[in-house]
Amino acid sequence: MERTRNSVIQQRGQFRAWLDRGLDTGEIMAGGHICWTKVAQGLSGRLGEFIARYGGPARPRGHQIVVELTDGTSANGFMTPQGDQLKPEAIISNKAHLRKHMAAMLRRFASAIPHY
Numbered sequence: 001m002e003r004t005r006n007s008v009i010q011q012r013g014q015f016r017a018w019l020d021r022g023l024d025t026g027e028i029m030a031g032g033h034i035c036w037t038k039v040a041q042g043l044s045g046r047l048g049e050f051i052a053r054y055g056g057p058a059r060p061r062g063h064q065i066v067v068e069l070t071d072g073t074s075a076n077g078f079m080t081p082q083g084d085q086l087k088p089e090a091i092i093s094n095k096a097h098l099r100k101h102m103a104a105m106l107r108r109f110a111s112a113i114p115h116y
Contacts, residue, residue: 014081047106062091078112
């Protein structure tokens with residue numbers, strides 16, 4: 001919360017939203033470290049309940065990154081603590097930067113709040 005430089009009232013509101021999400025026994029959300037895997041379809045990373053994977057080449061150019069929930073559904077309906085809607089897909093131009101962009105997307109989604 002310190003990095004967002006929000007007022008104390010905003011920080012408390014965001015903290016309440018996080019607490020309202022709740023956790024079941026044994027459930028981990030926004031775990032601290034990204035688990036990377038390299039499968040035949042390409043690179044993927046997992047952080048908490050989110051999986052970022054390489055979606056293949058984008059048309060007309062670039063490379064697609066897709067963020068999904070662990071059940072395979074698209075990670076729609078999440079917003080930043082500031083209220084900005086997060087997009088579960090991104091297009092990058094350089095495949096060499098794939099891991100860096102995937103990590104940034106996973107961290108954004110792991111710190112996101114579900115939009116009801």
